[in-house]
Amino acid sequence: MAQSIEITVNGTAKQIDVPPSLPLIYLLRNEMGLKGTRYGCGLEQCGCCMVLIDDEPAYACTRTAESVAGQAVLTIEGLGTAADPHALQQAFLEEQAGQCGYCLSGILISAKALLDRNPNPSRSEIVEALDGHLCRCGAHTRIIKAIGRAAALLRGEEPA
Numbered sequence: 001m002a003q004s005i006e007i008t009v010n011g012t013a014k015q016i017d018v019p020p021s022l023p024l025i026y027l028l029r030n031e032m033g034l035k036g037t038r039y040g041c042g043l044e045q046c047g048c049c050m051v052l053i054d055d056e057p058a059y060a061c062t063r064t065a066e067s068v069a070g071q072a073v074l075t076i077e078g079l080g081t082a083a084d085p086h087a088l089q090q091a092f093l094e095e096q097a098g099q100c101g102y103c104l105s106g107i108l109i110s111a112k113a114l115l116d117r118n119p120n121p122s123r124s125e126i127v128e129a130l131d132g133h134l135c136r137c138g139a140h141t142r143i144i145k146a147i148g149r150a151a152a153l154l155r156g157e158e159p160a
């Protein structure tokens with residue numbers, strides 16, 4: 001039997017009926033049409049499904065939709081737009097940090113959480129924040145550089 005929950009996704013409050021134990025990722029992708037959050041392993045080991053729940057990174061593949069009732073969820077679609085990209089998105093483009101792009105939505109979400117709590121992270125802090133993410137393209141060096149660039153942009157400094 002479906003349960004009605006209220007959830008705020010990317011700043012918009014919604015009342016939605018969800019079946020018991022529906023994974024949050026299925027609610028986002030299938031019911032809300034937010035395809036940026038990717039399904040990877042389903043075991044919290046790749047980070048493709050990362051979203052922010054009340055500003056904290058969380059895996060959407062193992063979280064149930066009803067567990068986030070009353071909370072705010074931010075997906076990659078809520079980060080920025082093509083016309084007005086977030087500094088992270090702009091930095092990733094400038095550094096050509098993506099290759100296939102499958103992992104990037106989760107990485108960008110974790111990077112946002114990092115920069116929200118630490119506007120001037122060291123390289124080791126960036127690496128630690130990305131520890132739960134798997135990128136098989138080997139773009140790690142460019143990804144780390146892009147996060148450093150975004151941090152500088154958000155601080156109003158010229159990137160190194």
